Amino acid sequence: MTNPIVPIHVLTGFLGSGKTTVLLALLERLKAEGKRPAVIINEFGDADVDGLLVQDDIPTESMLGGCICCTIRGDLSMTILDLYERYNPDILLIEATGAAHPAEIIEGVSDASLLTRTELRTIVNVIDARMLLDTYTQSTNREARLYKSQIQTAGWLLLNKIDRVPIESLPELEKWIRQYNEHAPLVATIKGSEGLGFMDSHTQVNPGDIVAQREGAADLAMEEDGEDSHSSLTVKTYYLDEPIDRQSFQSACLSLPHGLHRMKGIVRFAGEQGLHLIQYAYRELEMMPIQPQKAVQEVLVVIGESDALSEANEAMLEIIGF
Numbered sequence: 001m002t003n004p005i006v007p008i009h010v011l012t013g014f015l016g017s018g019k020t021t022v023l024l025a026l027l028e029r030l031k032a033e034g035k036r037p038a039v040i041i042n043e044f045g046d047a048d049v050d051g052l053l054v055q056d057d058i059p060t061e062s063m064l065g066g067c068i069c070c071t072i073r074g075d076l077s078m079t080i081l082d083l084y085e086r087y088n089p090d091i092l093l094i095e096a097t098g099a100a101h102p103a104e105i106i107e108g109v110s111d112a113s114l115l116t117r118t119e120l121r122t123i124v125n126v127i128d129a130r131m132l133l134d135t136y137t138q139s140t141n142r143e144a145r146l147y148k149s150q151i152q153t154a155g156w157l158l159l160n161k162i163d164r165v166p167i168e169s170l171p172e173l174e175k176w177i178r179q180y181n182e183h184a185p186l187v188a189t190i191k192g193s194e195g196l197g198f199m200d201s202h203t204q205v206n207p208g209d210i211v212a213q214r215e216g217a218a219d220l221a222m223e224e225d226g227e228d229s230h231s232s233l234t235v236k237t238y239y240l241d242e243p244i245d246r247q248s249f250q251s252a253c254l255s256l257p258h259g260l261h262r263m264k265g266i267v268r269f270a271g272e273q274g275l276h277l278i279q280y281a282y283r284e285l286e287m288m289p290i291q292p293q294k295a296v297q298e299v300l301v302v303i304g305e306s307d308a309l310s311e312a313n314e315a316m317l318e319i320i321g322f
């Protein structure tokens with residue numbers, strides 16, 4: 001008997017927009033339905049922070065240190081095949097990095113070696129409503145070009161973090177999004193609590209559309225300065241040997257440069273028990289106690305424009321005690 005074709009759903013969205021949060025909500029739902037999902041998480045940095053949040057009984061592959069849309073694209077189809085053969089999942093969820101161009105990922109997912117085994121069902125784009133509200137008028141900046149191309153390629157749009165914007169701004173945001181994607185269902189949500197209905201979709205992504213989308217996305221990504229919209233993003237990883245001071249960390253986070261888009265990691269605070277998960281996304285800091293089931297390296301990963309990372313480096317070194 002041949003195995004049924006495994007549907008693939010890809011989560012895209014700018015750095016910190018809420019992809020992992022939506023992924024975890026999806027996994028809860030799938031678990032409740034008795035499904036056997038497998039997960040691929042692609043991290044721009046070389047520390048596996050998101051992978052730690054996925055429950056141990058879910059087969060998860062973390063692809064670190066590059067973007068599956070470019071530097072490690074060739075590895076994607078092999079990783080999918082490996083998960084397919086080892087775990088026989090009935091659904092596969094892929095979380096792209098926040099800097100990924102979805103059209104390039106589609107190519108990896110549609111590799112000939114996967115044709116009889118998997119089927120790309122949905123590209124879901126998670127949009128940070130707060131960030132969009134603050135930046136949608138600056139349509140020429142690089143980040144805006146990247147998230148326009150992500151919106152354009154999506155088959156399902158989640159306008160996330162609506163708790164962070166005034167309710168009356170939603171129609172204006174939706175109107176802006178509709179300029180780039182008229183047809184995909186658009187659902188406003190908080191922490192991915194709504195709008196997971198794409199899981200029930202039975203429509204396969206049409207490879208013919210991909211080419212057109214890819215050209216459109218490339219135009220947006222390369223327009224004006226001729227530079228790829230994520231070529232300026234840099235990642236830096238700080239490995240921590242000692243606990244850090246909570247107060248100085250919090251106050252340093254308040255004055256991080258604007259171009260530092262994302263920080264995440266696992267730290268131990270001086271004088272306190274246990275570990276904390278650090279999430280800094282679009283100027284909002286979250287620190288959550290965690291109890292990982294395996295040994296973890298204490299680490300802080302920062303992602304942003306290279307000049308912002310250089311600017312923040314001194315503050316970061318001070319925090320970690322160098």
Ligand SMILES: Nc1nc2c(ncn2[C@@H]2O[C@H](COP(=O)(O)OP(=O)(O)OP(=O)(O)O)[C@@H](O)[C@H]2O)c(=O)[nH]1
Nearest residue numbers: 015016017018019020021098161190191279281286
């Ligand atoms: N206020 C608010 N915060 C949210 C919401 N969804 C996610 N967050 C927070 O936003 C931060 C980033 O969320 P993630 O789910 O890790 O974002 P991501 O897109 O996976 O991040 P990267 O993989 O680094 O690009 C975390 O602190 C989340 O708790 C939301 O709807 N409202």
